[in-house]
Amino acid sequence: MNKILVSACLLGEKVRYDGNCQRQHHIKLAVWQQQGRIISICPEVSGGLSIPREPAEMQTDGRIITQQRIDVTNEFISGANKALLLCKKYQIRYALLKESSPSCGSNSVYDGTFSGQKIEGMGVTAKLLQAHGIKVFSEQQINELSGLLE
Structure with missing residues (x-):
């Protein structure tokens, strides 16, 4: 049974920058959890950033720059590499990651101006995983991912 790498915040873990989560209440996530298919990670926390x-x-x-202009690129890269190591360890071919995150965005990211505007692009983790042949999906694509897994 294929394992799936999933952003921890989508599973209800309070790991986001603001200390909250983005829990997704999708039946497929519940089923995959019951089946033991999910490997959870927050690349930003894994890379050494706080909550x-x-x-x-x-x-x-x-x-990757914070609102106060602190460069946290190395932490984001470290977290991305840890996500890739998990994928290799568990032979993961699919990842479900939080859209628009500078780590996990697979279709869009915020534009870097802290104005709330999004642009087309990929986060550091999503880009690294994709470069290693792992198909990356956002929380809006759970049904599409489900179709590939069945």
Whole structure:
């Protein structure tokens, strides 16, 4: 049975920058949890960032900067590498990650201006996983992911 890497915040873990979660109440997530298929991670926390933490956004040059202009790129890269190691360890081919995050966004990220505007793009973790052949989905694509798993 294929394991799935899932953003911890989507599973109700309070790991987001603001100390909250983005729990998804989708029947498929509940089924996958019961089946023991889910491997959970928050790349930002795994990379060494605290909960809560200052909001961070990806800049046009690829660096991740907090609202107070602190460069946290290395922490994001470290977390992405830890996510990739989990995928290799458990032979994971699919990831369900939080959309718009500078780590996990698979279709969009915030534009780096802290204005709430989103642009097309991928977060650090999503990009690394995809580069290693892992298919990345957002929480809006759970049904699509489910179709591939069945």
